[in-house]
Amino acid sequence: MDVAPALRGLFASLRRWRCLWPCLLTVACATTSSNVRIPTLQEQCEGGSSSSCEAWGQQLTVDHRTEEADRAFGLACAMGANSSCLEQGRLRMERGDLDGAEPPLRKAYDDDLEEGALALAELQEARGDAVGASRLRWEALAIDKSTVEVALGWRILWQGGLGAGLDINVQPMGLGARRLTLGANLSFEDQAASLNATVGYQHFVTNWMAPYARVLVGPYLGSQRNPLNLGAEAGVKFFAGPVGHLGVALGTSFDGSTYTVIEAGLDWVLALVVLAHM
Template sequence: MALLAVMAPLLVACATTQAVPRSTSCEEGRLWACNEWGEQLLQDGDRSQAEAAFARACDGGSERGCLALGRLRMADGNLAAAEAPLVAVYETDSEEGALALADLYEARGGDAHAREAARLRWEAPALDKPPFDFAMQYRVGAWRPSAALELNIQPMAFLSRRLSIGSNLAYTSRGISEFNGFVGYQHYVNTWVVPYGRLMMGTATSDSRSPGFNVGAEVGTRLALSYLGHVNVGVGMSRASGNYLSVGVGLNGLFVLLALLHVR
């Protein structure tokens, strides 16, 4: 009973306390409140106050606020003022920001702006992917099961991550079977689905099916997981391993290096 006597006033106080208005929270510097307040103001038809709320969020570093601000200004025909917040979002490697900025340039008209819009749309699905990754694959083949370790390098400078280079090392229960360099091309169907193909060339060891010079190829599809990495399935062949089906997981190379440094 004593506990109930103590708790009762607290429960009543919690039930009667009103939530702090979003406008007040926004003025106190809470960016989420500025964004939600801006959306509510838009629904109420107060576009000027909504712009001010989104601008406050954007100035505080909110990507959501900058994107909403840029789109609102575009809708109002203020293309010049819309550019800065959309550029800020694009520079965070945001696909949504790149596409919104492309819409802005297209709305301006002219050949130069059309080319810039096309470039942004080409870049957009590749922006939030790692510049290099480490992957491990498991191969099921006609010769014998094997695994492969892979380094894949794909910076934006390589045709907006369409071109890739790297190396892989395959091994079986007998030991290392092949070591290759490769060059590949990948096509972004969208930000998630990325078919790829690659040509491999290197050395097949004495533990492989056919020792000596090695050549091979692989095609497959990646499920891209933003900055984290990817999972993939593919089919390939090489002199060292014969025909194979592979499944693999790749991780952002920076994450792998940081983990290795932490272990050391």
Template sequence: MLVGVLPLLWIACATPAGNLGAACEQGNGYACSSWGQQLLQQGEPQQAENAFGRACENGLVDDCITQGQLMMERGELDGAEPPLIKGYEAESQPATLALIDLYQARRAPGDEARVRQLSWDAPAIDKPPREVMFWWRPTITGELQYALAYSFQPMEFWSRRMTLGVHFAGADDRAVELNASVGYQHFLTSEVVPYGTLLLGGAFQKRTFNAGLEVGVKLCLGSIGHLNLGGGMSVGSPFHASIGLGINSLPVDLLLYIAAHAH
């Protein structure tokens, strides 16, 4: 977010209002974006649309979406499709929903099939492609049990319905099990996602092959992550309930990168 917002703030502060148009004409995408917002406030949507179009050409995906939405408002459905597709390909939920509205309004050959596909994608498209998850497993004995997992769920995996990952469980100061995981999640809504996960690996304490099943529900927070309530059982971990938190792996990836390159 900072990467996207800071250049816009700098342009707005450093460029006089009258010069935004000139800077945009010279190919400055951030100036085009700021100019488009200024033109909207002045009640000039057509010129704003052109400014957002220039920003879109310079790779500012949010402005592609704004351009497409403005074009839809004036009934230019065919022209609105390409910038909205750019937003959809960048995994933007607003762009996906706008495309659904566009195809439902246009009703050209093939649009009905496009609506079905986009409606299938829409609940999942704003979710993170990778997640780091932590569960606390309360027990009646008072023993501290927990689990960690790293999960992959890109749109290519059946629009995030399928997940693959690595799962580790521990108790107090000892390892309990390490598994590969494969799961399915059903997007009941964009925010409520029941899931089931099959675990296959090793049970350390019992020194044997491990197999297990986890089921639960995610309460999603968009691209940030989710809260998690569930339970399961395996050879290494008898029946248990779990309370968890999943976060987008990007912050964790960044910390690991910094740690790996620190001197």
């Protein structure tokens, strides 16, 4: 038997099969892909995906299938998607179901969502409660702001020199819808330090700007100056929703010092995160 021709034939066959492998793999992949079915938005929603419920609800709304959209938004709302609570409430208001619209809108409001407060105000207005609607719009200006802020301030003393201040401000909705503030302040200036309690008022002109004033009272720490510090500040804060604020103010103390303060405040949780990564 002639071995050489047989080997040449074998190698030629192997080369032909090697050329066919990409084609065979492509067919196999195509066959596998065609057998994989992507779940529908409804299936993903019923499987626990709030974003899929919301997308499904939007799709149903476009198709004018409002009752099914109501159900989809309701599922997303129950999973904590406040935007879906708003959509469900608005759909029900459009259908004239004011009582049915209140629970999802109330949930968005209770979660400190500005749009939730405004939508609930529209509901109260539709019921003829102008006073309730007005109060909700007043609350909406401040509802999404942080309840507890940590603020760091830099003081420019008019008599020369620099100082600093560290504040913890508490401004819950229960205190005049975050208009009244209580806090503690630690100030350093001119080789003296004071630990103060603070009481203030901030007037929300818009949802991002609030002129404010506060008084500070507390003892000087380790100083031969007056044993008690009494001061006041007046300025304006610029808010970034629940994140925090930037502020600038003029301040003065009973001992005659006057200063300009520039401060940055952060929600206390964000402040802890920043400190943890320093």
